[in-house]
Amino acid sequence: MYKYTDFDEAFVRERVAQFSQQVARRIDGSLTEDEFRPLRLMNGLYLQLHAYMLRVAIPYGSLNSRQMRQLAYIADTWDKGYGHFTTRQNIQYNWPKLSDVPAMLAALADVQMHAIQTSGNTIRNVTADHFAGAAADEIDDPRPIAELLRQWSTDHPEFQFLPRKFKIAITGSPNDRAVTKAHDIGLRMVRNADGAAGFEVIVGGGLGRTPLIGHVVRAFLPQADLLPYVEAVLSVYNLLGRRDNKYKARIKITLHETGAAELTRMIEERFAELRVAYDGADQRLLAGIRAAFSRPVYKTAPTDAHYTAQVNDPDYRAWADTNLVAHRNADYAIVQVSLKAHGQTPGDATSGQMRVLADLAETFGHDELRISHEQNVILPQVHKGDLPAVHAALKAAGLATANIGLISDIIACPGMDYCSLATARSIPVAQEIALRFQELDLEHEIGPMKIKISGCINACGHHHVGHIGILGLDRAGVENYQITLGGDATETAAIGEKAGPGFSYDDVVPALERLIRAYLSLRLEPAETFLLAFRRLGPAPFRAALYPEERDRDAA
Secondary structure: OOOOOHHHHHHHHHHHHHHHHHHHHHHOOOOOHHHHHHHHHOOOEEEOOOOEEEEEEOHHHEEOHHHHHHHHHHHHHHOOOEEEEOOOOEEEEOOOOHHHHHHHHHHHHOOOOOOOOOOOOOEOOOEEOOOOOOEOOOOOOOHHHHHHHHHHHOOOOOOOOOOOOEOEEEEOOOOOOOOHHHOOEEEEEEEOOOOOEEEEEEEOOEOOOOOEOOEEEEEEEEHHHHHHHHHHHHHHHHHHOOOOOHHHOOHHHHHHHHOHHHHHHHHHHHHHHHHHHOOOHHHHHHHHHHHOOOOOOOOOOOOHHHHHHHHHOHHHHHHHHHHEEEEOOOOEEEEEEOOOOOOOOOOEEEHHHHHHHHHHHHHHOOOOEEEOOOOOEEEEEEEHHHHHHHHHHHHHOOOOOOOOOOOOOOEEOOHHHOOOOOOOOOHHHHHHHHHHHHHOOOHHHHOOOOEEEEOOOOOOOOHHHOOEEEEEEEEOOEEEEEEEEOOEOOOOOEOOEEOOOOEEHHHHHHHHHHHHHHHHHHOOOOOOOHHHHHHHHOOHHHHHHHOHHHHHHHHO
16 A cells, blocks of 8 residues: 655645645635635535535545544544545545634544545546455556556646546456546556557546546557556646536537547647656656555465355355455455445444444455445455454444345435535435335345436436436425436446436335336346346336336327
């Protein structure tokens, strides 16, 4: 794991001191809210419905036990004893007092963390595959590249005032777990015909009010050329991107208006100029960064306890079936910890749960934790012999819900319970869905299912790429929930199709139940997932389940 240099340490401390002065000036009235707003956004501080909200960066989703414990301490000391993990691999504190924010930032700096560039029209926290460095299907660990991008982009003088916010995602696996095709720049590690590892570069993806799948501008880019190529993309966007209309300012609109061929030509032209200017300093820096991401020294020990527990403990077996993923080392497993206990707020963790996770990482997990864009926590390096002990500790902390990838493992934004931009609630809908299908005892029969919920058109809940997406809108002062079908966030990415008219708050869960029951009756076999069934059958039979009154009217 990367550790701060003296430069990093001094930089972050200086930013804390600078923002502390700005907060003091806001409190004493020297700064108006309009003057303070751009300053606070540069440091990840939002003003939400009820209070300020501090968004803390967890670069590429990686942290250690000391950092997790500090997040718990911050939650207890300056918030309400919990934090909310987001689809951007950040953590948000929803109730800080403005006067306490400098102390919170200083506490973050004590463990080499910060909130810089988690907001504003700049390059946001670089996200990555949450199994990076451990996945069995991985070509190479993408985190050193993500760290290089983080260092390069932090306070970059040319890219602090972009036309709009800019998001980069990276994966080292052919199986995309980082939603790369829905980012401003997506980087998928691939091999060329000679077997060399490089990147497929995707530009212009994004969700929000204009959801688009990104365009491949380079099918294969050598790893050594990555930084000048990313800089070329940003340079062209900074020149062409619209500043007259924030709804048309993202690079996806720039690509649409300029044309993919012309934008690609401009990127390649700028890349040729920048490539000459780079003298290899980035590669020398990268070599040093790579050394910080060496694999742990894996232990050799019996794995019998894992298999014995699977035979003797039904709860453990269910958890192992859903929450464990193959590790590159056959004696290890990747543990996915669900923050989606039925009826709870998706993505929330209490300070006590954070400390349990920190203890488990330190004792059993080579001191590594990851945050997934799916709002869960990952222990990426656990020996199979230790899994029963890990499960027992998680169960005691309310963290052993065996539902990863199932219908109750819902991505949801904070919605109108917290967010000043939201037009509908997200959290209660997610809670009611989870509880309803638990009551029906159907979620394991349904199998893999990605439901994603957003409380407004900004799509922070990624509803466009959910197998089933739910978008909450305001219709004449009444919450209305629009359903989309067939979305996909993986390497076969697709934007979901709008099913039809929206549903009221009271009607959305019954509509979803009709939809799921129709799927169960229509699938060819249990192995045919909802997404595969939708692609085979198209929207018609699912629309008929959602809107039986239309079906009955047509029949009449």
